[in-house]
Amino acid sequence: MSYQVFARKYRPRTFDDVLGQDHVVTTLRNAIEADRLAHAYLFVGPRGTGKTSTARIFAKALNCSDGPRLDFDPDEEACIEIAEGRSLDVLEIDGASNNGVDQVRELRETVNYAPASSRFKIYYIDEVHMLSTAAFNALLKTLEEPPPHVKFIFATTEPNKILPTIISRCQRFDLRPIPTEVIAHQLLHIAEKENVTLEQSAAWSIAKGADGGMRDAQSMLDQLVAFCGDAINEENVQDVFGFTSSETISSLATHLLRRQTAETIALIQTEAERGKDLTQLLSELAGFIRALLLDRLNPSTNNTEIPSGFWDQVGDASLLPGDDRLLGVLDRLANADAHMRRASNKQLHFEIALIRAVQSLDEVQISDVIRALEVGSTTGTVGESPQEQPAKAPAASPPESPEALPKSPPTTRTSARARKKNRGVENQLESLIEQAPENHPEPAVSAADDSAQISSDKEPPSPLDPEKDESVPPNDNDSFYDDPLVQEALEIFKGKLKD
Secondary structure (H helix, E strand, O other), rough: OOOOHHHHOOOOOOOOOOOHHHHHHHOOOOOOOOOOOOOEEEEEOOOOOOOHHHHHHHHHHHHHOOOOOOOOOOOOOHHHHHHHOOOOOEEEEEOOOHHHHHHHHHHHHOOOOOOOOOOOEEEEEEEEHHOOHHHHHHHHHHOOOOOOEEEEEEEEEOOOOOHHHHHHEEEEEOOOOHHHHHHHHHHHHHHHHHHOEEEEHHHHHHHHHHOOHHHHHHHHHHHHHHHOOOOEOOOHHHHHHHOOOOHHHHHHHHHHHHHHHHHHHHHHHHHHHHHOOOHHHHHHHHHHHHHHHHHOOOOOOOOOOOOOHHHHHHHOHOOOHHHHHHHHHHHHHHHHHHHOOOOOOHHHHHHHHHHHHHHHOOOOOOOHHHHHHHOOOOOOOOOHHHHHOOOOOOOOOOOOOOOHHOOOOOOOOHHHHHHHHHHHHHHHHHHHHHOOHHHHOOEEEEEEEEEEEEEEOOOOOOOOOOOOOOOOOOOOOOHHHHHHHHHHHHHOOOOOHHH
């Protein structure tokens, strides 16, 4: 017998062999047991997730001897014919090469013929989204009311290209990307069957690179066996497929989050000289930062993408940038990914993105301004005890001027006592506003010598008006810049006064 690749040799044969699609398998099982079989099914999902395999297993369960039943024998003749694609009653059609109206018309003519030896006549159309609009429209009536002995099974990776009138006539099943853990365990099982020594770290590296596709992972394992022989380790996987080790990704992330621009660029240059795919490296770095952010938002999640050695390199996790900073880094990496995919010099765009990402960690954001204002608003009262707070000025006596309020040296920490003192200052300011002239009745105006004069004996002079009260010093620029709040803001933002 000629050699068979792993993807064909270890294709699922029964419902129990289908991995990672429990929601689909359970629904099909229940439909067969309850005899609630629809006339059309649509399988949607990424490549290598089991659409064709599930369709064939479903066809076996329907057309096996004494079917439909779940406990069919995959080695009986009818099931073998379906698995090999030579059954007269299970017709597999490639939608990419049979996408015209003429092919659909031929299908409509053969639909009325009874099955040759099975209970149902099953039409399986792969890549059904490749059918033309005219072909879809020609299929509508037959798909809506087929003969009782006919079943349609469609498979596609792009359901958005299928007419809604077709989707509404089918039961839709969305096959999900297979989890990395499930793929890794299956690869270890295949390696054991083939007498190949496969390290667990290598299996995880292959599964991660397969991106949810079992067929891709099996093809990669097949290639590695041809390259390495009977022993495969993680370094072999990285050399053959250009993957980057988790230790390298964690080191790159560590240099980036520590703002070590030179070390970050040097590591990128080293990986480029080794022939690594920089687009893949950028994707893995972005995935690592994303996993770090999700781990911070939900620490209870068991995140396998972050190796334990990363925390040893970082040290104190509280020293890492905040969530908003990590989001800024992810945003710049995402922009670089879009530029690198259409650029000839990928390394240049990668290095620019890393430099900008490091710079974004030191940028002043709106959240920093808000925190600085909260700190600065308390600097005028921090250091005093609650008993030393000036009492609120009574309404009958002139209040103290703002310049006369007690001052204290600036501070950079906010405490509950400071916020309490700040509320006292706010109460005093409210009192000053209440005492302002615009909040009092209009002064009496007397007409004498045909001129209007304001009678000042009705109201006391306002302390906020320098012309009425000469004891209040003018509020010039010097007194403004001497204010503790202004001095604190200048210190926080490293500002300087111009002459």
